[in-house]
Amino acid sequence: NAGVTQTPKFQVLKTGQSMTLQCAQDMxxxxxxxxRQDPGMGLRLIHYSVGAGITDQGEVPNGYNxxxxxxxxxxxxxxxxxxxxxxxxxxxSTPASGSYEQYFGPGTRLTVT
Amino acid sequence: GNSVTQMxxxxxxxxxxxxxxxxTYTATGYPSLFWYVQxxxxxxxxxxKATKADDKGSNKGFEATYRKETTSFHLEKGSVxxxxxxxxxxxxxxxxxGTALIFGKGTTLSVSS
Numbered sequence: 001n002a003g004v005t006q007t008p009k010f011q012v013l014k015t016g017q018s019m020t021l022q023c024a025q026d027m028x029x030x031x032x033x034x035x036r037q038d039p040g041m042g043l044r045l046i047h048y049s050v051g052a053g054i055t056d057q058g059e060v061p062n063g064y065n066x067x068x069x070x071x072x073x074x075x076x077x078x079x080x081x082x083x084x085x086x087x088x089x090x091x092x093s094t095p096a097s098g099s100y101e102q103y104f105g106p107g108t109r110l111t112v113t
Numbered sequence: 114g115n116s117v118t119q120m121x122x123x124x125x126x127x128x129x130x131x132x133x134x135x136x137t138y139t140a141t142g143y144p145s146l147f148w149y150v151q152x153x154x155x156x157x158x159x160x161x162k163a164t165k166a167d168d169k170g171s172n173k174g175f176e177a178t179y180r181k182e183t184t185s186f187h188l189e190k191g192s193v194x195x196x197x198x199x200x201x202x203x204x205x206x207x208x209x210x211g212t213a214l215i216f217g218k219g220t221t222l223s224v225s226s
Binding site (some may be wrong): 033041044047048058090104105106107 | 147155156157158159162202206213214215216217218219
């Protein structure tokens, strides 16, 4: 199993550009989440999904969209990038039963200039 | 609301010293509690967890006990190694289906030989 994969690893955008951060998992986990990590702030939840077709907002959802058309994929879209979205983004997946452990991807480092 | 408070870092120790990283929480109901570790340039990995009061989680020489009366989940290790240098995050689990985590801000540990 590859676990949770994220692409790209690094990205630089100009203010106002749009892009999609990709996240995929091959563990058949029902739950997936997106977090951003900023210095001194820890990780904050952006959006999460409890299954295909179902998404909900987390703590800091503004400026981001998500969709979940398949169990495997959970892309995060930035519609109009802003410098405040410069951060490291982590995707995570969790099984619906058992330990509920969250498995994290390696992260995407995004810089908006 | 739900929140996690960790001691401010960085924590700097010599090899074989005793480690304590304090974590307290505020939550409705009875959350599950976690410690995650992030090594430089990597994503987060689950270090240990506890799902109910008085449970003790342990892994790789680290321990933490779920104390409901003091709403705490302090991380301890009797003898740290240089390889333990990392950022440590305390977290609690919320969410309708137990998927979303709320993280503390993280504590950086640096161990020198």
